Amino acid sequence: MIFLPKAPQAIIRHFLLRFAGAPDTSTGAPRPANMSARDNRQNIKWVEGVRGVASFLVVVTHLARAWDYGLFWPSDGPEEAPRLLQLPILRIPFQGRIGVMMFSFLTGYVCAIKPLRQIKSGQTSAALTTIAKSAFRRPPRLIMPATIALVIAWLVTQLDGFQVAKVCDSDWLRDSSPAREGGLGHEMLRLMWDFQNSWIHGTPSYDEHQWALLPFLKGAFLIYMTLAATCYMKFRARALTIFVLWAWFWCSNDWKTETFECMFLYGVLLCDIGSEVDFREYVNSRPKARRIVQTSLIALGLYVGSYPEGNIEFAAWSRGIDQFNFLFPADNDPPKRWSAIAWHLIVLGFWLSPTLQTIFSNKLFMWLGRNSFAVYLTHGTLLRAVLVRFIYGFSIAPFSMERPENADPIYHWIPRTQNWFAWTVAIPLWFSMLYVVAHLWTTYVDAWCAKVTRWLEELMFEKEEEEKPRGAGLV
Template sequence: MVTGYVCALKPLRLSRQGQQDVALKSMGKSALRRSPRLILPATIATFLTWLACELGAYHTAAHCDSWWIKETGPKPIANFWHAVRSLINNVIGTFTYGGNQYDANQWTMLPLLLGSFWVYMFILATAYVRPRYRMMLSMCMWLYFILANDPMFGMQFFFGVFLSEAQNHPASAQFLNQYPKVCRVILCPFFLILGAFIASYPEAHPERVGWSRALQSVLTSILPHGSEYSRFASGFGVQLMAIGLHFSPKMRDVLANRAFLWLGKNSFAVYLLHGPLLRSVLAWLVYGFKTLPDTLDDEGKPVHHSTRFPGMMHLYVCLMFWIPFNYGMAHLWTTYVDPWCADVTEKFVRYVIRDENEKPQATLLPA
């Protein structure tokens, strides 16, 4: 939703001002920046986790009793050239089929990249459409992805476009100014509470309690057969909460304070780094550095022994140190790595974009 909102915000604002040419030019530059701004950080993060894997940083994680850590954790490759080939294949695979064995969390990079270009294509196709009808079309796309059973990405992208359009809609601003108490006292709490309620729909066994059974019956009646009800509930809930925030400018100001902006600024770096740091630093803190050696059973087959989880209280104490460490590493990434990626991207954009003073080449055929 944030991707759809951010990609659409500036072009839609310029388009509403009648500056379609400027909006299309801005969107063209944004589209050029989008791919390297996602690919470069993901590639660097993959290289770092590949290097950590080959140096044995995930040895403890591979011998712990956490199924998820072991199954999603990479395994070192003895042959150097095979390891390099595996690195290249996984960097390419991240943006071709969404697979990355060195950091499984990067599976979202491909749909995020595709979704941003869906938004750019939508804005290009509706650049000269009246804003009210463009809002309707964005909601039509939202409904299309509901019917297509895509609650995580497609539905969210175009709801973000709708939010971006609604924020710049004069009638919306006029309503907020004319009825501030209604928006702040009634509409904002209503949508926030309703959104939180729907988003609380459990991932499994909704039939165990009455409120989730009732919510399940509603979702079953309005969604296509076989839909992922838990993901749709999370998506609808977040969207309703975003509408609630739209009706409360003061709450938006509270969420835009310096602390939350810092967290938001570092969120992408946290996403890229938390998986490798979880399988290395957190695993060391929780399980220690020693692992149980493999033994042989009666038939001579190897038996792997996992290090047992020491308990929740031990984990809570470790998290008190690991979470600040994770954000500290993310801050260093945002301070040094991200600006470098941005600088490389800007040089690329300046190199490939035609200068405004450059004369276009003559056409081969007469007009």
């Protein structure tokens, strides 16, 4: 037996244990068997949880638009004190805008996860295959469930299901609720034109909330083209290229580039950087600095994201933010620009925070995330056909119209209930109904659409070499 001093024995034992993959008893920490193959995976479950929050915020925003549009202002008047929900930060869930941006960012992040993982592991050909198949799946996975939701909204229209919404005292509900314009033949032709408008112009009339699906579809292909064009680049070159693309869209004043294109690319950029092991180790080795940075980013993002949609001059804090509008290109939309900056900062804080990622990865948020697309597709019809009846009743008898001579008609819309108890019961009950319907939609409708998409993929794609039966291709 060879006797060695204690220190060399400890060193030898340490390296033997590391090589074997057993825990090092000197520290109690397990070691990987192959130290050269570091784990390049990152926590992505939190993305699904954030998606669930985004869909919830979209619904809350539409409730505010329907019945309390003053929440989009800093106060109800220039001399009036703000209400609680009009204060900075507290107003964000109700004033909207940020929910669609969250969906855009998450689309970029999720679409890039698998291709970037394959690219970084040297499987570039596999990454291109993944991009090709993802690009094929995206249209049917968006168009099929959206079309089913559109047909349901059309059927509700034919059955006068939106009749109460068309004559209620909410301008937004009246303007966004469809009505029959003719006989069945005319309405069927109108449905076909509405489907076309949804995917060419993004202007559906039976379910106007589907306007964002066309930009989402286009954005997915922007992501796929970007990944395909940069898949052979080094990490830093690819990150720089994506950043330049992001900056190009940010400097544009075209319609909603800050809502869609910038967010798609920002999601790809953070996914790419976050999958770098060296970067994660660098950040995690400095927990105090990381917490300070992430907290500051989230706090600043929440503040600037409070920028109101109108009547900015009603409050000093909104006038203060308004002074920095020179940062944006000419002829832009300042409320959306500030919301975009807000989400850039907030999600960067989430991305840097393992604690927040753990919170958003719990079962509740994950369940909300799984049902988020179904909530987005169904909430408009349920809002105008069901919730309005909880608030206004089932009869349109209170509605009337006067036709004075030589004057415009005078409309007496159905008034909303003034019973606060009815509101506190109706809205939670309706939310419960919405999420039950969304869960059933995800379980059956969305699953069926996924099955059809897989069938189409198997029908139209060549089998990969390892999937072909032995002897295939031989003459």
